Amino acid sequence: MNLFRTSKKSMREKIKKSFEKEEPSSPEFITGIFSQDLQRINQTFEKSSDVVVRTFTIGLDASIHAAIIYTDGLADSTVIQNFILESLMIDINQKGSETVYHPRNKIIQRVKDSILTVGKITDIKDFETLFTDVLSGNTVILIEGFCEAISASTAGWEDRGVSEPTSQTVVRGPREGFSENLRTNTALVRRKIKDSNLYCEQKQIGKVTKTSIAIMYINGIVNDKVVKEVHHRLDKIDIGGVLESGYIEELIQDDTFTPFPTIFNSERPDVVAACLLEGRVAILVDGTPFVLVVPSLFIQNFQVPEDYYQRADISSLLRLLRVICFLIALLGPSFYIAVTTYHQEMLPTPLLISLAAQREGVPFPAFVEAVIMEVAFEILREAGIRMPRAVGQAVSIVGALVLGQAAVEAGIVSASMVIVVSLTAIANFVFPAYNMAISIRMLRFGMMLLSASFGLYGITVGILALLLHLNSLRSFGIPYMAPISPLIPDDLKDTVIRFPQWALFSRPRLISQKNIKREAPPAASRPEPGK
Structure with a gap:
């Protein structure tokens, strides 16, 4: 036993030594010969x-x-x-x-x-x-x-150029997106914000790749503590190579063990410019079109740039729709499993008889049904993404239809379960933020397990655990659930419901603590009726 402890201690010491930062060697100077x-x-x-x-x-x-x-x-x-x-x-x-x-x-x-x-x-x-x-x-x-x-300075390599972003499309709005060229990306941001207070600081990260990183923020609006923290975390990175902004994101995020993204990313210059105007900091990485924005809030993952290009009533309706789809994607299969397994009395009698008739020849419980269908849909979704674009969509759509129909006819799953899983998958596509959609896909399996074990009580416990976890998260010192928790009434004007532009006269208070006023107050800027 003592020998095991000794070997374990020596192993820890070896690992610690292997991760110790090497002393930088003295530079070799040009001799002049x-x-x-x-x-x-x-x-x-x-x-x-x-x-x-x-x-x-x-x-x-x-x-x-x-x-x-x-x-x-x-x-x-x-x-x-x-x-x-x-x-x-x-x-x-x-x-x-x-x-x-x-x-x-x-x-x-x-x-x-x-x-x-x-x-x-x-x-x-x-x-x-x-x-x-x-x-x-x-x-x-x-x-x-x-x-x-x-x-x-003679850099002049070929790049992809400015094109329409593929991951964040809009019906109304700019069609330009970031490219893999760092200087092109910084220029796209400066086209949106023509202010001398827009600072752009650059550094290199990666001992082998020496990747250029640009940090952009608006002096006078940004919180100086956030800028200092961004520099501190970037300077602590000691890695051989950085090939994409995902390397940086994983190394500087506040909490590693969470399914929720605490750093926002976008490939649209208008989105990054809007975040800078609110007092955030943008981190641009050479070689990738995805720009990191900190600090990030939970509600930010339900907002799209088109929300600000449409009228306030239309934008609010679409945001409510995204929140509803969030609940469907997270709790849809779980609620079906809980009701059909433990709480049949909540269903109307005709519906209960119909569901019982559908499940008459199915050999598996509802939980196993849901897991089979969810795993099948995840496989089809991943196959559609990885296959060539010309056949990827056809394979995912045709595969889902054929697989669902065949599973029902074979008696492996019920038709109602296919409907629930399909609706859940469609609701998952509504999320503007792809990494948030992936988080919901992972959490859905945990909620299904809780509902199969304890019914609606398990779902309640799971929701409470998620709320506690979300309230414990921080993004560069800012509460992740702000302005809902902690509650800031003045900042609720641009969360689930978006007020008209003339009412959005202040910046988020926890993000921009220096310059809160964004424009004139509503009494001075609101148009008079009939004019």
């Missing part, structure tokens, strides 16, 4: 055929060696040819150019001040930064005799 620096670069990119190292000479007597390093496919070759190579090899060597008459130790300053005509240039002093810039699409210029290199 051209041949030595060039050899170091060639050794690093020896097996990378797409990295181009071009050497040449500058000066009237061709006495100064120089080189440019860039990645073919990531850098714009036209910009390199017209604005870097031509400037360095032709313009700098003209006899009328005063650059050649400057002292040798100041030539690099003259190159930066008057020779290079690209937009952005930065100084590089170590090889690690040099390699990162080259692999990010920039062009690095190395000049003999100088212990620093010049990085010119």
Whole structure:
């Protein structure tokens, strides 16, 4: 027993040591010895055929060696040819150019001040930064005799461009969505908010991928504590690679062990702009069109951008419909199992006789029926998503019809159970947030088990447990169920029921604690009748 404890303790120590953060090694600086620096670069990119190292000479007597390093496919070759190579090899060597008459130790300053005509240039002093810039699409210029290199912004790879988002479609509203290019995404947000207080801070995460992350917020509206917390959590990430915003979401969320999404994501610029105007923080990740928004609230998963492009009465009706579909998707099969198994007296006699006749030849209890049909529908749903788009929808629809009809004729399930499960599946598609729909699909099985064990009492216990869990969640310090719990009456104007635009004159109080007023109060902005 003591030996087992000792081995277990030593194993814990080994795991702890393996996860200890390695001490960062000291950077290797550029020496200024051209041949030595060039050899170091060639050794690093020896097996990378797409990295181009071009050497040449500058000066009237061709006495100064120089080189440019860039990645073919990531850098714009036209910009390199017209604005870097031509400037360095032709313009700098003209006899009328005063650059050649400057002292040798100041030539690099003259190159930066008057020779290079690209937009952005930065100084590089170590090889690690040099390699990162080259692999990010920039062009690095190395000049003999100088212990620093010049990085010119020449990124110009092919991207998907701006297209209509597929996961959040609307009937009325903008048709543009984010792409995989970080700069394109930040530009789409700035098109919506033309304010100098819209800050965009950038950092890199991932020791191998070095993925660029942009943090956008509106200074003066956002809560400074939330911005500080976002930076703190991002800086704590120590991971090899970040390929999608889902990596970041899982690493910075408040509570890991919850089925509910505590970080909102969207691929629509208008949605992200609206969240920024409310005082939230957007996290944009290079390589993905899905932008993270924090803090997130539970009620936010039932709202769509079209709610604000339609009249208030239409938007309120559609939101109520989504809440009803939420209850159907969560409790539909559970309620059917509980009533038909334990509480038959709640059903009218003709309906009870009809259900009993349907279940006469079914060998399984209602719970097993529901599980069989739910699992079958989940398989069809997943198959429809993963299959090619041309046949995916046909397989899911035809498969569901054929499977349901065959199951009823074979006497495995009753027709009423097929109706209940089908209605539940359709109600699940109503959710605007896909990750919330997945959460309901998982919780539905737990509610079915409780209803099969204890009837309506089990459903009641399950609902109470869910409410307690939801009220315990936080999203970057903000209660997840706000403004319902804690109750904030002024913020209820934009929850299940949306008030007219002239009544939405204040921002959510728990999110934007600095600048609550959004527009003029209703007495000043409400239009007079007949005008």
